[in-house]
Amino acid sequence: MNHDMKNLPYTPQNFKDLADTPVGKELWSFLTSEGNLIRMETATMLERAAVEPLSQGLVSEFGESVRDDRTKQMIGHMARQIMDAMGYEVDRSALRITRPSLFTSGTTYRAKGSSGRQMKITREQREAWVRNTKNSPFNMWLDNQVRDEKGVLDLDKLYAVAKSHGLDKRYDSLNPGQQRMNIGVQLRKLVDPSLYADLA
Template identity: 45%
Template structure:
C-alpha cells in the first residue's frame, strides 16, 4: 500500500515521511492501533512513545503529527476500519498527541 500524500507532499518529502509511513505500517504497530481501537481509544495513541524513541523530538511538530494522523487514517481504512470520531482528547500528559481520531470496524458503526 502506498501513502496518498495529498496536502502533505512537502512534509512527506522533507520530514522523513517514507520512514514514518513504513514504521506505522509495521505489523506490530498496526496491531497496536487495532488494539487501541478495540479499547475505544484513538488509534495513534499507543505509538507516541515509540515515535519519540525512534524519531526524537522532531515528531512533536504540528505538521508532522497531522501527517501521521492522515497516514493512520489510510492504514486503518485499508484494514477495514472507518472513522468513528475525530478530535478525541488524549489525557496522558506525556503523549505527543493532544487529540486524535478514533476508528471502528466497518461493521460496528452505528
C-alpha cells in the same frame, strides 16, 4: 484483520512536501510495521485514538522533533489511510487524549459496518497498553551533540554531525524540527551502534 501493509501506498495530498522527505518515508514505514498496526488496532478495541499508543515509539525512533505540529498532522493523516486499509472507518474525530502523549487529540475507529464500542477491556490491559518507554539511545546520543543545555537545537551542530558521517544534503526549506528528524533518520542507518550503546 490484515496486518501486511508493506505495499500500501501513501497518498499525501496536502502533505506531499513532507511525505517526500526521508523522514516522511520512514514515518510511513514505521506506521505500517506489523507491531504498530497491532498497536493501532488494539487502541481501537480499547476505544482510544489509534495514534495514541504510537507516541513513545515515535519519540524513541524520531526524537523530540516529531512533536512538530505539521508532522503530527501528517501522522494522523497516514493513520487514517492505514486504518481504512485494515477495514476500519472513523468513529469519532478529535477525541481528546488525556494521558501524557505526543498527541493531544486523535481519531477513533470502528470496524466498517459495525456500531463499535462493544469489546470489554480489563483495567490491567489498559494499564499495560499505556506504559511509557524511554527515549532511544541513538536519539540521546544525537541530541547530546546538537542541543544546548536548555534543549535548543543548534542546526550548525546538526549539519556538522551529519557531515562527519558523510551526509551533505540540507533541508533548509523545512522547519528545524523537521530538519532534525530527516538528518536523524539517515544518521541512524550510518552511525555505528557502539557509539551510543552505553546510553541504553
